[in-house]
Amino acid sequence: MTENITVVEWSRSYIFGILKTFHIKILSMKKINLPAIFFFLLFTSISISQNSVQDSIMLKKLYSTALTDGKAYDWLDYLSNEIGGRLSGSFEAERAVEYTEEMLNELGLDKVWLQPVMVPKWTRGFKEYAFIEGSTGEKSVVDICALGGSVATPNLGIKAEVVEVQGLDELAALGKEKLAGKIVFYNRPMQADIIQTFEAYGGCVDQRYAGAAEAGKYGALGVIVRSMNLRMDDFPHTGSMSYGDTPVNQRIPAAAISTNGAEYLSSLLKLQPSLQFYFKQNCKVFDDVQSYNVIGEITGSTKPNEYMVVGGHLDSWDLADGAHDDGAGCVQSMEVLRLFKKVGYKPKHTIRVVLFMNEENGLRGGNKYAEEAKRKNEVHRFALESDAGGFTPRGFSFDGDEANFKKVQSWEPLFKPYLIHYFEKGHGGADIGPLKDNIDMLAGLRPDSQRYFDYHHAANDTFDAVNKRELELGVASMASLMYLFDMHGTR
Numbered sequence: 483m484t485e486n487i488t489v490v491e492w493s494r495s496y497i498f499g500i501l502k503t504f505h506i507k508i509l510s511m512k513k514i515n516l517p518a519i520f521f522f523l524l525f526t527s528i529s530i531s532q533n534s535v536q537d538s539i540m541l542k543k544l545y546s547t548a549l550t551d552g553k554a555y556d557w558l559d560y561l562s563n564e565i566g567g568r569l570s571g572s573f574e575a576e577r578a579v580e581y582t583e584e585m586l587n588e589l590g591l592d593k594v595w596l597q598p599v600m601v602p603k604w605t606r607g608f609k610e611y612a613f614i615e616g617s618t619g620e621k622s623v624v625d626i627c628a629l630g631g632s633v634a635t636p637n638l639g640i641k642a643e644v645v646e647v648q649g650l651d652e653l654a655a656l657g658k659e660k661l662a663g664k665i666v667f668y669n670r671p672m673q674a675d676i677i678q679t680f681e682a683y684g685g686c687v688d689q690r691y692a693g694a695a696e697a698g699k700y701g702a703l704g705v706i707v708r709s710m711n712l713r714m715d716d717f718p719h720t721g722s723m724s725y726g727d728t729p730v731n732q733r734i735p736a737a738a739i740s741t742n743g744a745e746y747l748s749s750l751l752k753l754q755p756s757l758q759f760y761f762k763q764n765c766k767v768f769d770d771v772q773s774y775n776v777i778g779e780i781t782g783s784t785k786p787n788e789y790m791v792v793g794g795h796l797d798s799w800d801l802a803d804g805a806h807d808d809g810a811g812c813v814q815s816m817e818v819l820r821l822f823k824k825v826g827y828k829p830k831h832t833i834r835v836v837l838f839m840n841e842e843n844g845l846r847g848g849n850k851y852a853e854e855a856k857r858k859n860e861v862h863r864f865a866l867e868s869d870a871g872g873f874t875p876r877g878f879s880f881d882g883d884e885a886n887f888k889k890v891q892s893w894e895p896l897f898k899p900y901l902i903h904y905f906e907k908g909h910g911g912a913d914i915g916p917l918k919d920n921i922d923m924l925a926g927l928r929p930d931s932q933r934y935f936d937y938h939h940a941a942n943d944t945f946d947a948v949n950k951r952e953l954e955l956g957v958a959s960m961a962s963l964m965y966l967f968d969m970h971g972t973r
């Protein structure tokens with residue numbers, strides 16, 4: 483029943499749209515050729531409404547199949563619970579490569595292969611340990627974790643007074659005199675009144691990324707960074723950081739502290755500014771190791787040499803299973819190709835699923851894929867990434883020219899029955915970003931982001947945090963957009 487109503491609604495709205503456009507044309511024309519106008523109106527309306535009817539039926543099929551006969555959740559279960567955290571260069575990352583390659587092979591795609599890429603290898607080592615020591619010697623243990631890429635502390639750890647700052651500007655204002663020999667504590671929280679949580683994240687992630695390199699310049703011994711998390715809890719959140727061009731022997735260790743820990747430390751500092759903080763971590767950097775992007779494709783029926791990509795990143799941080807970040811995006815992308823086969827849709831363009839390696843601490847997989855595409859002169863038309871968690875989809879952000887964006891906007895009514903309404907210009911995704919100069923349009927799935935940073939890069943990013951239905955709605959939305967771009971092309 484819904485299907486019929488939907489079809490009628492779309493036909494009506496499209497025909498009405500054409501009439502409206504046409505009416506404007508009539509007013510602007512000096513000589514009016516009535517029979518020509520009549521046939522133009524008839525044919526345009528019929529062909530456009532047929533298109534939209536066909537599209538709306540296909541979207542319904544994709545959503546129904548994703549919700550009743552999906553595979554993504556089972557794959558994610560295996561990836562999370564049987565393999566676990568998949569940091570680049572780890573044994574688990576290699577198992578994830580083997581597993582997803584095997585799953586793609588089972589789908590009977592036209593081609594499945596591994597694209598070699600060298601990746602960095604950093605290990606956390608033994609669990610980190612930290613405490614706050616008051617002036618009378620009492621100690622409170624707090625939860626920390628090393629930031630990805632950080633150096634270890636000396637064997638016996640570091641103990642020093644703490645200087646709390648709200649960011650890099652305040653750090654620079656304090657200078658060497660106040661910071662030398664101290665531990666710098668970056669405590670600027672994610673801004674709670676920003677609705678787009680990724681924006682709030684972007685507003686304070688510089689502390690994590692560049693905090694150690696900057697504090698090191700002023701003679702600080704180490705840095706502790708408030709976790710990028712809007713919720714108050716005990717999970718420290720890791721994430722990438724960079725020393726920039728700091729010489730190896732001048733690099734200082736960096737760790738994240740949970741939001742509860744950060745509030746506690748900050749309030750104690752107000753009472754006892756000379757308290758001491760101790761932390762010890764055991765991370766290590768090794769030489770680069772061999773790894774792979776996992777790629778599968780359905781060869782296009784009429785445009786086999788024009789490519790459309792759907793993907794996520796296969797690596798994750800090591801503290802948990804990376805179920806949201808980005809196990810969800812990987813299984814969703816694999817599922818798009820499975821759905822096409824399941825509903826019997828034969829794409830015109832070659833549709834590729836790419837599971838990128840090393841997004842978290844290097845982006846080597848994304849760079850490698852784009853490099854190879856350029857080297858082989860492959861024509862890429864469209865790429866879609868899912869790397870914002872497996873939550874209820876709201877829509878997509880698009881990075882491309884105005885003509886393609888207009889085209890995308892004309893598809894908005896097709897998504898209305900599925901509560902997908904966010905069609906905005908914006909970021910596509912980190913892994914597909916390097917394709918930008920060689921592609922018509924990039925897009926990113928935009929799920930509801932309000933809970934994403936509760937889990938992001940923390941020990942609670944586990945399978946149970948992903949809702950099956952929400953994951954599947956994401957799959958169906960992605961498959962629908964891929965279908966529309968394949969069907970109607972870019973430009």
Ligand SMILES: [Zn+2]
Nearest residue numbers: 807808841869
């Ligand atoms: Zn991610």
